[in-house]
Amino acid sequence: MDYLDAAINESLRLYPIVTRLERVAKASVEINSLVIPKDMVVMVPTWSLHRDPEIWPEPEKFKPERYSTWTFGTFKKLGVPGPKPIPLFGTMLAYKKGFTNFDEQCFKKYGKTWGIFDGRQPVLCITDPAMIKTVLIKECYSFFTNRRNFRLNGPLYDAVSIAEDDQWRRIRSVLSPSFTSGRLKEMFSIMQHHSAILVNNMKKMADKDEPLEMKEFFGPYSMDVVASTAFSVDIDSLNNPSDPFVTNIKKMLKFDLLDPLFLAVALFPFLGPIFEKMEFSFFPTSVTDFFYASLQKIKSSRETSKQQENRVDFLQLMIDSQKNLNGGDKDKALSDHEILSQAMIFLFAGYETTSSTLTFLAYNLATNPDVMKKLQQEIDATFPNKGPIEYQALMDMDYLDAAINESLRLYPIAARLERVAKASVEINGLVIPKDMVVMVPTWPLHRDPEIWPEPERFKPERFTKGNKETIDPYTYMPFGMGPRNCIGMRFALVSMKLALVEVLQKFSFSVLPLCNFILIK
Numbered sequence: 001m002d003y004l005d006a007a008i009n010e011s012l013r014l015y016p017i018v019t020r021l022e023r024v025a026k027a028s029v030e031i032n033s034l035v036i037p038k039d040m041v042v043m044v045p046t047w048s049l050h051r052d053p054e055i056w057p058e059p060e061k062f063k064p065e066r067y068s069t070w071t072f073g074t075f076k077k078l079g080v081p082g083p084k085p086i087p088l089f090g091t092m093l094a095y096k097k098g099f100t101n102f103d104e105q106c107f108k109k110y111g112k113t114w115g116i117f118d119g120r121q122p123v124l125c126i127t128d129p130a131m132i133k134t135v136l137i138k139e140c141y142s143f144f145t146n147r148r149n150f151r152l153n154g155p156l157y158d159a160v161s162i163a164e165d166d167q168w169r170r171i172r173s174v175l176s177p178s179f180t181s182g183r184l185k186e187m188f189s190i191m192q193h194h195s196a197i198l199v200n201n202m203k204k205m206a207d208k209d210e211p212l213e214m215k216e217f218f219g220p221y222s223m224d225v226v227a228s229t230a231f232s233v234d235i236d237s238l239n240n241p242s243d244p245f246v247t248n249i250k251k252m253l254k255f256d257l258l259d260p261l262f263l264a265v266a267l268f269p270f271l272g273p274i275f276e277k278m279e280f281s282f283f284p285t286s287v288t289d290f291f292y293a294s295l296q297k298i299k300s301s302r303e304t305s306k307q308q309e310n311r312v313d314f315l316q317l318m319i320d321s322q323k324n325l326n327g328g329d330k331d332k333a334l335s336d337h338e339i340l341s342q343a344m345i346f347l348f349a350g351y352e353t354t355s356s357t358l359t360f361l362a363y364n365l366a367t368n369p370d371v372m373k374k375l376q377q378e379i380d381a382t383f384p385n386k387g388p389i390e391y392q393a394l395m396d397m398d399y400l401d402a403a404i405n406e407s408l409r410l411y412p413i414a415a416r417l418e419r420v421a422k423a424s425v426e427i428n429g430l431v432i433p434k435d436m437v438v439m440v441p442t443w444p445l446h447r448d449p450e451i452w453p454e455p456e457r458f459k460p461e462r463f464t465k466g467n468k469e470t471i472d473p474y475t476y477m478p479f480g481m482g483p484r485n486c487i488g489m490r491f492a493l494v495s496m497k498l499a500l501v502e503v504l505q506k507f508s509f510s511v512l513p514l515c516n517f518i519l520i521k
């Protein structure tokens with residue numbers, strides 16, 4: 001009985017059984033810059049927490065609808081088709097087979113627009129290019145904010161991918177100059193150092209005629225490139241897999257959509273603010289503590305070092321921007337915590353996206369030897385006799401760019417793009433209510449046969465000069481689209497292009513039968 005359950009929960013909000021929750025500190029601890037001494041009692045006053053107007057609109061009003069599943073009728077009222085939700089879970093149980101498979105099935109069954117439910121949260125899925133343009137570009141500031149904030153972000157609450165509105169705009173404007181062509185060119189020699197290590201380690205395996213699990217090579221390469229260009233830390237994770245940076249970042253990336261904490265917040269959104277006040281986080285505390293301590297140590301040493309002028313990494317660029325602002329511009333500078341958060345999110349995002357894309361690309365080339373041969377011919381023509389890679393020549397390679405774009409079409413970095421309606425808005429005759437999540441499922445969009453003939457086939461020619469100009473930009477969005485697209489896109493493409501060219505100058509890929517390993521020769 002849904003409404004019975006909702007009525008009981010709402011009454012318990014107004015009159016909780018436990019009006020105070022108490023804990024005692026066993027040792028001194030610092031939480032959010034507040035030092036809690038040993039033996040101090042820490043109390044959560046649930047009575048006042050349950051009546052906080054920032055969390056509960058009209059807090060004194062008895063509204064069981066806060067907890068009901070009545071939102072399940074939302075799309076029926078709007079005339080939007082979609083899979084039937086079940087109480088409590090909505091349509092989330094279908095994610096067990098992978099949300100990209102679920103999105104593709106919905107696209108084939110319901111067409112360009114459909115509705116799903118993450119718990120009780122309605123999610124409008126759109127693949128119409130005109131609607132996508134309106135949501136991601138035209139009305140991105142006036143009616144939509146960034147993706148859903150499940151709140152339990154721990155110390156990453158002010159990272160550029162999580163921050164909202166004015167704070168996001170300020171952070172983004174400070175970071176953008178770090179990703180210009182000039183800055184990337186300055187960092188190119190650092191990337192080359194790590195691509196040489198990558199090739200040398202692959203050669204050891206090739207000399208033994210042993211197969212490779214490509215992620216085990218591209219993963220360390222991308223981690224080393226990100227760590228060295230972000231904060232000049234030389235990990236050499238290919239040869240030092242037990243380095244704390246390596247082990248901790250792997251812990252950080254073990255996120256599961258079916259994680260109990262995530263499910264609890266997704267199914268019961270009202271728990272988010274409560275868990276947040278209790279310091280719960282999706283990210284392991286030991287991991288975030290390690291990285292924040294490490295980055296703070298690096299930042300502090302930079303500020304006292306006289307050698308910092310020679311550094312070109314992102315951390316130094318953020319520190320410099322903080323120092324260079326003066327007078328009335330001081331409020332535009334990043335705080336110390338914001339600087340550490342940007343460095344940390346860059347490490348996490350840069351590692352996974354680059355390594356996964358290179359791994360998929362190696363597989364696509366191994367299973368399409370004609371494409372690989374054509375790409376190697378372009379490499380040999382651009383850099384004869386296996387000559388050193390030059391930045392501008394690398395950026396001008398047409399077929400290389402096309403091969404990467406085609407692989408990203410099949411395996412986009414951002415398989416879903418989300419925005420949340422800040423106010424009710426009508427788009428193409430469809431009313432999108434306030435607080436509704438609007439999602440662009442790039443996976444099925446990139447495989448729509450009406451847009452991409454033979455969509456499952458790997459055909460870089462779709463993106464070569466003369467062809468790519470005809471592609472509607474709102475049908476191809478591997479890095480997102482609009483002002484909130486991936487800020488590190490250009491950086492990722494440079495590091496991927498360099499690694500691929502270095503490897504294909506010396507080796508060719510082939511797939512071993514009945515397994516996922518790739519053989520290089």
